[in-house]
Amino acid sequence: xxxxxxxxxxxxxxxxxxxxxxxxxxxxxxxxxxxxxxxxxxxxxxxxxxxxxxxxxxxxxxxxxxxxxxxxxxxxxxxxxxxxxxxxxxxxxxxxxxxxxxxxxxxxxxxxxxxxxxxxxxxxxxxxxxxxxxxxxxxxxxxxxxxxxxxxxxxxxxxxxxxxxxxxxxxxxxxxxxxxxxxxxxxxxxxxxxxxxxxxxxxxxxxxxxxxxxxxxxxxxxxxxxxxxxxxxxxxxxxxxxxxxxxxxxxxxxxxxxxxxxxxxxxxxxxxxxxxxxxxxxxxxxxxx
Amino acid sequence: xxxxxxxxxxxxxxxxxxxxxxxxxxxxxxxxxxxxxxxxxxxxxxxxxxxxxxxxxxxxxxxxxxxxxxxxxxxxxxxxxxxxxxxxxxxxxxxxxxxxxxxxxxxxxxxxxxxxxxxxxxxxxxxxxxxxxxxxxxxxxxxxxxxxxxxxxxxxxxxxxxxxxxxxxxxxxxxxxxxxxxxxxxxxxxxxxxxxxxxxxxxxxxxxxxxxxxxxxxxxxxxxxxxxxxxxxxxxxxxxxxxxxxxxxxxxxxxxxxxxxxxxxxxxxxxxxxxxxxxxxxxxxxxxxxxxxxxxxxxxxxxxxxxxxxxxxxxxxxxxxxxxxxxxxxxxxxxxxxxxxxxxxxxxxxxxxxxxxxxxxxxxxxxxxxxxxxxxxxxxxxxxxxxxxxxxxxxxxxxxxxxxxxxxxxxxxxxxxxxxxxxxxxxxxxxxxxxxxxxxxxxxxxxxxxxxxxxxxxxxxxxxxxxxxxxxxxxxxxxxxxxxxxxxxxxxxxxxxxxxxxxxxxxxxxxxxxxxxxxxxxxxxxxxxxxxxxxxxxxxxxxxxxxxxxxxxxxxxxxxxxxxxxxxxxxxxxxxxxxxxxxxxxxxxxxxxxxxxxxxxxxxxxxxxxxxxxxxxxxxxxxxxxxxxxxx
Numbered sequence: 001x002x003x004x005x006x007x008x009x010x011x012x013x014x015x016x017x018x019x020x021x022x023x024x025x026x027x028x029x030x031x032x033x034x035x036x037x038x039x040x041x042x043x044x045x046x047x048x049x050x051x052x053x054x055x056x057x058x059x060x061x062x063x064x065x066x067x068x069x070x071x072x073x074x075x076x077x078x079x080x081x082x083x084x085x086x087x088x089x090x091x092x093x094x095x096x097x098x099x100x101x102x103x104x105x106x107x108x109x110x111x112x113x114x115x116x117x118x119x120x121x122x123x124x125x126x127x128x129x130x131x132x133x134x135x136x137x138x139x140x141x142x143x144x145x146x147x148x149x150x151x152x153x154x155x156x157x158x159x160x161x162x163x164x165x166x167x168x169x170x171x172x173x174x175x176x177x178x179x180x181x182x183x184x185x186x187x188x189x190x191x192x193x194x195x196x197x198x199x200x201x202x203x204x205x206x207x208x209x210x211x212x213x214x215x216x217x218x219x220x221x222x223x224x225x226x227x228x229x230x231x232x233x234x235x236x237x238x239x240x241x242x243x244x245x246x247x248x249x250x251x252x253x254x255x256x257x258x259x260x261x262x263x264x265x266x267x268x269x270x271x272x273x274x275x276x277x278x279x280x281x282x283x284x285x286x287x288x289x
Numbered sequence: 290x291x292x293x294x295x296x297x298x299x300x301x302x303x304x305x306x307x308x309x310x311x312x313x314x315x316x317x318x319x320x321x322x323x324x325x326x327x328x329x330x331x332x333x334x335x336x337x338x339x340x341x342x343x344x345x346x347x348x349x350x351x352x353x354x355x356x357x358x359x360x361x362x363x364x365x366x367x368x369x370x371x372x373x374x375x376x377x378x379x380x381x382x383x384x385x386x387x388x389x390x391x392x393x394x395x396x397x398x399x400x401x402x403x404x405x406x407x408x409x410x411x412x413x414x415x416x417x418x419x420x421x422x423x424x425x426x427x428x429x430x431x432x433x434x435x436x437x438x439x440x441x442x443x444x445x446x447x448x449x450x451x452x453x454x455x456x457x458x459x460x461x462x463x464x465x466x467x468x469x470x471x472x473x474x475x476x477x478x479x480x481x482x483x484x485x486x487x488x489x490x491x492x493x494x495x496x497x498x499x500x501x502x503x504x505x506x507x508x509x510x511x512x513x514x515x516x517x518x519x520x521x522x523x524x525x526x527x528x529x530x531x532x533x534x535x536x537x538x539x540x541x542x543x544x545x546x547x548x549x550x551x552x553x554x555x556x557x558x559x560x561x562x563x564x565x566x567x568x569x570x571x572x573x574x575x576x577x578x579x580x581x582x583x584x585x586x587x588x589x590x591x592x593x594x595x596x597x598x599x600x601x602x603x604x605x606x607x608x609x610x611x612x613x614x615x616x617x618x619x620x621x622x623x624x625x626x627x628x629x630x631x632x633x634x635x636x637x638x639x640x641x642x643x644x645x646x647x648x649x650x651x652x653x654x655x656x657x658x659x660x661x662x663x664x665x666x667x668x669x670x671x672x673x674x675x676x677x678x679x680x681x682x683x684x685x686x687x688x689x690x691x692x693x694x695x696x697x698x699x700x701x702x703x704x705x706x707x708x709x710x711x712x713x714x715x716x717x718x719x720x721x722x723x724x725x726x727x728x729x730x731x732x733x734x735x736x737x738x739x740x741x742x743x744x745x746x747x748x749x750x751x752x753x754x755x756x757x758x759x760x761x762x763x764x765x766x767x768x769x770x771x772x773x774x775x776x777x778x779x780x781x782x783x784x785x786x787x788x789x790x791x792x793x794x795x796x797x798x799x800x801x802x803x804x805x806x807x808x809x810x811x812x813x814x815x816x817x818x819x820x821x822x823x824x825x826x827x828x829x830x831x832x833x834x835x836x837x838x839x840x841x842x843x844x845x846x847x848x849x850x851x852x853x854x855x856x857x858x859x860x861x862x863x864x865x866x867x868x869x870x871x872x873x874x875x876x877x878x879x880x881x882x883x884x885x886x887x888x889x890x891x892x893x894x895x896x897x898x899x900x901x902x903x904x905x906x907x908x909x910x911x912x913x914x915x916x917x918x919x920x921x
Contacts, residue, residue, distance in 0.1 A: 032329050036465060040528070043465075043492075052467060080328050100328045117328060192331050199335040222334030225627035225671055234332075273628075 023048035024247060025072035027063065027086055029079025029098075030056035034236055038078060038098055041240020047248050048074075055081050064088050074247055077114075087112065093256040097243050098236075100192055103260030104147060113256050115242055117192055118145075119219065119232045119266035121152040124189065125159035126287045127232065127268065131215060131280055133187035135162045139177050141195035142167050148191070163189075174201040178208040190218040190228065202226065215278055221269040229274045230285055238265035351627075351669060351676045353698025353712040355441040355741060355757040355789065357381070361461065364431050366836070366847050368476070368873045368891045368914070370484050370505055372426035372437075372458075378849055380791045380805020381441050383830050384426070385822075386901045386908050387869075389507040390482060391516040393548055393560060394427050397826035399441050399759060400785045400809040401453030405718035405735070407444070410458045411524075411538055412618075413568050413586045418659070418722050419610040419641035420592050422450075428544055428562055432486045433501045433522045435461040441789070442759060443739040445694035445716030446680030447667055449635070452718030452737045452763070460538070463497025463526055464490040471921055476889070478914025482507035497526040510909035513550025513557050519543045533572040533580070540566050540588075550599055551905035560594040580622045582633075587615040608645040608653055614638065627671040635663040643723050652775055655723055661686045674702040684717070692717045692734045707746040710757075714739050720767050721778070731767065731778055738762040751795045760786040764814075768824065782814040785825065796838060803834035803849075822857040822902050829854040831868075843877035843887075857902045867898020869908070890915040 026042075028035050031054055043050070051070065055061055063085045067075070077086040077096045086094045087109060096102050096114035103116060128136055136156070140149055149165065156163045164185050166177035174196050181188070190197060190205050197205070206227030209216040215229030224231055242264045250256055272282045349356070357379055369375050370390035376382045377396075384396045396403045408415040408424040415424045440455040448455050464470050471489035488501035500523040509515040524538035541564070548558035566588025573581045590612045597604035620633030638660050645653035665682035678698035685691050696714035703709055717734040743757035764782040787809035794802045811825035812818060834849040850870045857863035872892045879885040890913075897911040 029327075029329075034329050034332060039465060098328055098332075100331070117332070192328070194328075194331060197331060199330075202335065220332045220334060221625075222332065225625070226334060227673070 022051045022070070023073045023251060024050045024076055025067065025070065025074070026050055026052045026076045026078065027061075027082035028052065028054045029081035030054065032079070035078050035098060037236035038240040038243070041237040041242075042076065042244045042247075044241055045244060047244065048251060055085060061085060067092050073251055076243060076247060083114075093250050095243060095247055095250065097239060100144070100194060104144075110257050113246070113250075113258055114260050115239060115246070115263055116260050117219075117234065118148050118262070119234060120262040121148070121155035122159075123232055123266055123287050124152070124217065125155050125161055127217060127230065127285070128161055128187055128189075129159055130284055130286045131187060131230075133161070133185075133215070135164055135185045135187075137164045137166070137178075137181040137185035137188045138191060139166050139168055139174055139196040140191050140193045141169065144195055145191055145193045168196050171195055171198040171201045174198075175204040178204055181208070182212055185212075185214060187214055188216045190216055190223065192219045213278060215274065215280065224269060224271040224274075227271075227274060229271055229278065229280070231269045232266045232287065233269055234263045235265040235267055239263050349745070350702050350708045351671070351678070351700055353676070353678050353700050353710050353741075354444065355381075355710075355712075355743060355755075355759070357439045357441070357791070359437040359439075361435050364434060364437075366845050366873060366875060367849075368875070368889050368916075369431045371431060372429040372434075372456075375431060375434075375437065376426055376456075377851060378832060378834065379439060380830070380832050381789050381807045382439070383827050383851075383853055386903075386906050388906065388909050389480070389510045389514040389516050389546075390484070391427050391505045391507065391518045391544065391546065392514050393425050393546055395423065396426060398439075398454045399761075399787065399789070399807060400811050400820075400826035401761070402824075403453070404721075405450075405452035406454050406456060407448050407451040408456045408458070410540060411460050411536075411568060412570060412584050413540070413566050413588070414614075414616070414637075416450075417590050417592065417610070417612060418614075418639055418719070419612045419643055419657075420590070421721055421723075422719055424456075425562070427546075428518075428542055428564065429458070430486075430501075430503055430505070430518075430520045430522075430542075432488060432503055433460045433499075435459050441757070442712065442741055442761070443694075443696075443714045443716030443737045445684075445692070445737075446682045446696035446714060447665060449661075449663055449682060449684050449694070450717060450719040450734075452716050452735060460522065460524065461488075461490065461499055461501075463492050463499045463524070465492050465497065467491050468493050472918055473921075474916060474918030476914050476916025478891075479912035480508040480510050482510065482912070482914060484914075484916070492528075495528040497528065499524050499526075509547060510912050511549070511907055512552070513547040513559075515547045517545045529573070533574050535572075536568075536570040538568050538570075540564065549906050552599065554905055555599050556596065556605075556905075557599045558594070558596045560592055563589075563591045565589050578624055582620045582622075583617075584619075585615075585617045587613075589613050604647055606645065607647050608643070610644075611640075611642045613640040624669075627669070627676075629669050631665075631667045633665055635661070635665075637661040641722065650775060652723070657688065657722065659686060659688050659722060676700040676702075680714075688722060688732065689719065690733050692736075704748065706748040707744065710741070710743045710745070712739070712741040718766075721769075731780065733765050733780070735766045736764050751797065753793050753795075755791045757789045758786075759788070760784075783811060783820065783824070784814060785809060785811040785820075793834075796836075799838045801836045801838075803832075803836065805832040806830070819856055822855050822861070822863070825856070827853040827855040843879075843885075845875040847873045849873075851900070853900060855902060861902055862904035863902045864899035864904070864907075865902070867896065867900050869898050869900050870895040884919060884921055886917045886919045888915070888917050 067089050075086050075092055075094045077083040077094055078098050080099045083096045083099045083101055094112045100117050102114035153163055168174055168177055188209055205216050218228040218231040221231045221233045268287050270282055270285055275282045359375055364375055367374055373384055373394050377384050381399045382396055384394050398406050404422045416422045436459050438457040442454055444451040444455045469491040473487045475485045477483045484505045486503035490499040502521040505518040507516045520542040522540045524536055527535045544562045546560055550557045568586035571583040593609040595604055596606040616637040618635035622629055622631045624630055641657040643653050643655045663684045667680040670677045680696040682694045694716045699711040701709045716737045720735055740760045741757055745755040747753050762784055765780045766783055768779050768781050770777045789807045791805045807830045809826055811820040831852040837846040850868050852868040853865055855865055872895055875887055875889045877885055877887040892913055894911045901907045
C-alpha cells in the first residue's frame with residue numbers, strides 16, 4: 001500500500017510537467033465510431049502536436065479558458081456539440097467537421113471554416129443521369145439546407161435535370177409533402193436535412209419510393225438497409241485526412257476566411273436488391289458525368 | 290413443490306408477461322417527434338448499438354438471442370474487482386456465493402451451470418476443460434474490460450460448446466487519441482481487502498498499446514477465504530488503415546485463495562491458480578464486402594487444490610489439473626451489416642492432465658490429448674423490418690461424439706422503438722472430459738433444444754423494457770455421484786423453462802432505476818421432480834438498482850440489490866432469507882481540473898444479510914472499502 005501511495009504522489013507531481021504546448025486542440029462532441037474514423041485520418045500523418053478533449057466526458061468544459069491558457073494555434077471541432085463550444089472562441093482559427101452547420105454557421109464567423117457534410121451536387125447529378133432520372137424530388141427546410149439547394153439547382157440545370165422541390169418547416173410535414181410528389185418524379189433525393197429527415201420521418205421516404213417504384217438516393221450507406229437504392233457516402237477517413245491537410249495550410253499561414261469546402265471523397269454505395277426490383281441495371285449506376 | 294403448483298406459478302407469470310407484451314403495440318406511438326437530430330445520428334440512420342455476440346457485428350435489433358451488454362462505465366460505477374461482482378448484477382445470472390473479492394465462485398445462467406457457458410476474452414476461450422470445463426469469474430479482473438456481451442441461451446451454432454450461453458469479454462483498445470495516458474487506482478477495506486491497479490495506453494502513429502497490471506488481496510471476509518491475486522494484460526495493435534488491423538496480446542494471472550475454513554465440519558480448502566495465454570489476431574478487408582479474420586492463440590492453465598482437516602495437517606485431497614492449449618481459427622464475412630454470410634473453421638488442441646496425490650485413483654489421475662475441429666456457417670437476411678438469422682455448426686473431437694448444432698432466429702422491428710424476437714436452436718455442451726466420464730463409458734455430448742420469444746422496447750416514455758420467455762429441453766446431461774467408489778456419472782433428461790424481464794429508466798433529475806426478474810422452473814423429465822440447487826439455478830431471482838448521477842458535483846452513486854429463492858435440500862442448511870444491498874459511490878470533487886482524483890467508496894451487504902446455499906460457505910457480512918483513482 002505504501003508503494004501505491006508513493007506511486008500516486010509521484011505521478012501527481014510529475015505528470016503536470018508532461019503537459020507540453022501543442023498546435024491543435026481537438027474538440028470531439030462525444031465518443032462515436034464515426035468520429036474515430038475521422039480522427040484516424042486526421043492523425044495519419046501526425047504533422048502537428050495535439051490535445052484532445054471529448055466533451056461528453058466532462059460536465060462542463062470551458063473552452064475559452066483552455067484556449068486562453070494553452071494558446072493552441074488551431075481548434076478542430078468534430079461534431080455539432082464541439083462546434084457549438086468552439087464558436088465561443090473568436091480569435092483562434094476553428095476548423096469544423098462532421099457537422100451540418102458547415103457552412104451556414106462558418107459563413108457568419110470570420111475565424112470559422114470547415115468541410116461540408118454534403119457531397120458536391122454535381123456528383124449527385126452524375127448519379128441521377130446514370131439512372132436516367134430526369135425529374136428528382138427533394139424535401140428540405142430552407143432555413144437549414146437552402147444554401148445547398150441553391151447550388152443544387154444550378155448543377156441540375158447544367159445537367160438537364162429538373163428538381164421538384166418541397167419545403168418543410170417541421171418533420172411532421174414530410175409524409176404529406178412526399179405524397180404530393182407522387183407521379184411527378186423519377187427519383188427521390190434524400191438530403192441530410194435534420195428537419196425533413198428524422199427518426200420518425202425516415203421510413204416515409206422509403207415507403208414513398210416503394211409505392212411509386214422510384215429509387216431513393218441517400219447520403220449515407222446506413223440507409224441502404226432501410227430501402228435506399230444508392231447512397232453517396234462521405235469517406236470519413238478521407239475527411240480526416242482532408243481536415244489534416246487544411247489544418248496544415250492554416251497553420252502555415254493560409255487565410256481562414258475562405259468558403260467551406262466540399263468533402264474530397266464520396267463513395268457510391270448501391271443496393272443491388274432494390275435496383276434490381278426497380279429494373280435498374282446496377283453496373284450502370286455510377287457518378288461519372 | 291408439486292407439478293400443479295409449479296405450473297400455476299408459471300401460468301400466473303406468463304399471464305402478466307403476455308399482458309405486458311400485448312400492451313407494447315398500444316404504446317408504440319407514444320414517442321414524440323424529434324425535430325432536430327445530431328449530424329452523426331443522421332449519418333448513421335439513427336441506428337443503434339452494435340454487438341459482436343454473433344460471428345458478425347450486428348445492431349441490437351438484428352440479434353435474435355437474449356443479449357445483455359455491460360460497458361466499462363457500468364463496471365466502474367460498481368467499483369468492481371472481478372467479473373463476479375459484475376455478473377451478480379445481471380438479470381438471469383446468479384452466483385452461488387459472494388465471499389471475498391477474487392474468491393472462487395461459480396455462476397449459473399438462467400438455471401444452467403457455468404460449466405455450460407462459454408467464456409471468451411478477446412477470442413481466447415477461458416473454459417478450463419480439465420477442471421470440469423469451468424470458468425471462475427473470480428479469476429478474471431475487470432480493469433481491462435471494455436465491454437461484456439452475454440448471450441443467454443444455447444449459442445452452439447455460432448460458438449460450439451455453449452449449451453447455456455456465452456460471456457464474451459472484449460478488452461480495451463489502445464487510446465487512439467494520445468501517445469500516452471492511463472489511470473492508477475488503489476482501494477482498501479475491511480480485513481485488509483486492497484485492490485491496486487494501473488493502466489497505460491496510447492497510440493504512436495499506427496502502433497497502439499495497452500497495458501494493465503493489478504494486485505488484489507484480502508485477509509478473507511469469511512473464515513479461510515484469503516486472496517492473493519496478481520494479474521497483467523497487454524496488447525499491441527497495428528493499424529492497417531482502412532484495410533484492418535493486427536493485434537498481439539497476452540494475459541497473465543496468478544491467484545492463491547482459500548475456499549473456506551469450517552470449524553463445524555473441521556476442514557479447510559484452498560487452491561492456487563495460474564493462467565497464461567497469448568493471441569495474435571488479424572482482421573483484413575479484402576473488399577468492402579469481404580472481411581477476413583485469422584486468430585491464433587495458446588496458453589496454459591493450472592489449478593492446484595488442497596482439502597484437509599482444519600485442526601491438523603492431514604490432507605484428504607491434494608490434486609492438480611493442468612491444461613496446455615493451442616487454437617487457430619479463420620473466418621470470412623461476406624456482405625454488410627444487413628445481409629451477410631459468415632463462414633469459418635476452427636481447430637483446438639488440448640493437453641489435459643489430472644493428478645490426485647492422496648488417492649491415486651484413475652478418475653483423477655490421467656493424461657489426455659484432445660483435438661477439436663469445427664466449421665460454421667451463420668447468416669443474416671434482412672427483408673425490410675424482418676431479419677432472418679440461420680446458423681449451422683459442426684464439431685468433431687477425438688474424445689467425444691460429433692455434434693451438429695443449428696439455429697434459426699427472427700427479429701421484427703415493429704417500430705423504431707420496438708423489436709420482437711424469436712429464436713430456436715439445437716446446441717450442445719461438452720461433458721466432463723476426464724477419466725470419470727470415460728471410465729463410466731460416457732462419450733456423448735449434452736444436448737439442448739431451446740425456444741425463446743421476446744421483445745425489446747423504448748415505446749413507453751422514460752422506460753426501456755426487454756422481456757423473454759425461454760424453454761429448454763435438455764438431454765443426456767451429466768449428474769455426478771461422488772459418494773460411490775469409484776464415483777459414477779449418470780445421464781438425465783431435464784426441462785428448464787421460464788421468463789425474464791429487464792428494465793431501466795432514463796434519468797430524471799439524475800436518478801434512474803434498473804431492474805431484472807428471472808423466473809426459472811426446472812425438472813427432471815423421468816421423475817418429474819423439481820431440480821435442486823446442485824443442478825439448477827434459482828427459481829426466482831430479482832435484481833434492482835438505483836443510480837444517481839450529478840455531473841455538476843461530479844457524483845455518481847449506485848444502490849443495488851439481489852434477491853434469490855432457490856430449491857436447496859434441507860441438509861445443506863442454506864440461508865436465503867435476505868435481499869443483499871450494496872452501495873457504491875464515486876465522487877470527483879475537482880472535476881474541472883486535469884489529474885483530478887476520483888474518490889470511491891462502497892458498503893457491501895449493507896444490512897448484513899445471509900444469502901448462501903451451504904452453511905460452510907457463508908456470504909460475506911457487511912464490509913466497507915474506499916479508494917482513489919487518478920486518470921492522466
